[in-house]
Amino acid sequence: MAATQRRSPLLVTVSTALVLLWVVIASFPFLWTLWGSFKVQADFFSLSDWRNALRGTFTMAQTGSAFTGQGYHGAWVQEEFWRAAMNTLIVVVCVVVISLTFGTLGGYALARSGFRYTFWLLMIALVFRAMPHITLVSGYLLPFFQWNVWGHLPTAIIVLVAINQPFTLWMLHSFFLNIPKDLDESAMVDGCTRFQAFRHVIVPVMWPGVITTGLFSFLLAYNDFAVTAMLLSQQNQTMVPKIASFLGSTQVEGNVMFAVAAVVSATAPLFVLILFFQRQIVSGLTAGAVKG
Amino acid sequence: MKHRTFFWFILPSALAMILFIALPVVSVFIQSLHVEHEQVLRTVENCGPFGCAEETIVDREATRELREARPLGRFAGFSNYLDRNHLAITEIRGMWERSDSIADFTRRAMTLPFWRALAFTLTFTFVVTPFVLVLGLAIALGVNSLPRIFRGPTIFVSLLPMIVTPLIGSLVLYWMVDSRGVLGAFLQTVTNDPTLSLRASPTLTWIMLIVYGVWSSAPFAFIVFYAGLQTVPEEPLEAAMIDGANRWQRIRYVVIPHLMPLAIFITLMQLMDNFRVFEPIVGFQAQASATSLSYNIFNYLRGDAAQFGAAATTSMLTILGVVVLLAPVLIRTWRDFNRKGH
Known part of the structure; x- marks a missing residue:
């Protein structure tokens, strides 16, 4: 134009x-x-x-x-920010892998099934997507204390996976709708079961959509504060709650610079992410919009 | 797809959502009907050199046992919803009778935690969303008229405020507008008021949080609008030009109608995301002047004396708010779905 x-x-x-x-x-x-x-x-x-x-x-x-480099030394060495960075790495990798596995299966099913309940499932997922995460956290705390699972990384991971599901489902559902039905159906005519058709025909062509969705799952897990701050114990803390905890200890002169250094450190991976995946992020943001 | 196959494909995802989203909502509801145990009191007789006196003390051991045996607390019905920390019906009625003007009533009502948080949450949601739409559209139109080589870098820079962790984004801004930060110092010079501190004034704090909200969400609207601008059809634009429409009229009557579905999409996403505003309040340490529903829940939950009942009640009211917010969209989608003839 x-x-x-x-x-x-x-x-x-x-x-x-x-x-x-x-x-x-x-x-x-x-x-x-x-x-x-x-x-x-x-x-x-x-x-x-x-x-x-x-x-x-x-x-x-x-x-x-x-x-x-005092701020960085203080944050990474003295306050052991590296431990939080390791925890973040574990949480983020696990959340992305698990939610993509669950999401591709579910999203594929939703895209290929024409029954009325798929509509309802998607609508329920939309309501779940809108719920503030902290409201769910208030529901987890007491049961998790009771079952003695509070404070561990796997607990936070599975919770983040679940919170991530509605969005992942929506995104992959609209992505699978764009893959022609004939592709997997002809495989089934040739004698594949539904799962084999998915495994051998759909999986090889789904990577662009999965990478885009994976980026947003990464961001959700990486940026989360509500869940990780409330569900992880002190030594299992990830980066964002760790930064928040620096703020509480700023009375000592110079300690606020630990938080500043930690903030810069935690922004760096996001910077690299945009550098390499700008196109995918942009296409992911608009994917939902085009579908309406 | 057969029901059976569908079931097995959706199972992991559905199980995760049922266990960690649907059941927690049930758990929140049950918790909202309970309050924490009161401390167990015991009367002991203290005998000293001047005779004996009866004294009531807190029996810590028994209190702890009771709390461990029944962690939910005691059943309280809907009283949590009506108490001072939530709907505060009695207090509101009292205030209404005592206050002589609407302003006075509002001032009094803003001392009630739930209404205070709701007021900020709604203001934030309904002020940030339109600003995001307008600013996003303006940037998209501007970038679209730039030479092509500048567009990529502009998009790169624009993505930063949106992608960055909300807590980090708000801290970065907070450190700048702090009275000892660079923007804070700048504002003090401009207004010629060396004591000016954004944090000290509730109005300025609200404005600061809203500015953060617009700053962090405008890129989203910009990217979506920008993608939409790439698909504006040529023909109506040319037809409009032939009919003598100027640039503004072309935007008003061709481009904007084309972008309307996108605007609805952005509005929906923004309403959902802004309604759960939470991290900025922690980042800006603004709780003295502004609290949101999410922040209230967080505040009830943290610390040693977590108030699970109060947190759950606020959560239930928040979820109710989300449903009300989404109701128009859900109804519309339902109609569309039926019209398609399923």
């Missing part, structure tokens, strides 16, 4: 300015925090003059150089 129209210079200026402004608003907070994470608290949270954060006055005075 763009090429055929002539635009007034004013319009181009206004829209470019708007986009530039947005780019600054979207990126500056992250750049600023990245920059500040290499300073000491007296600079990043400066009482006297905000320009201290740029010049690094106190960082120079306290450490002898304009940049310091």
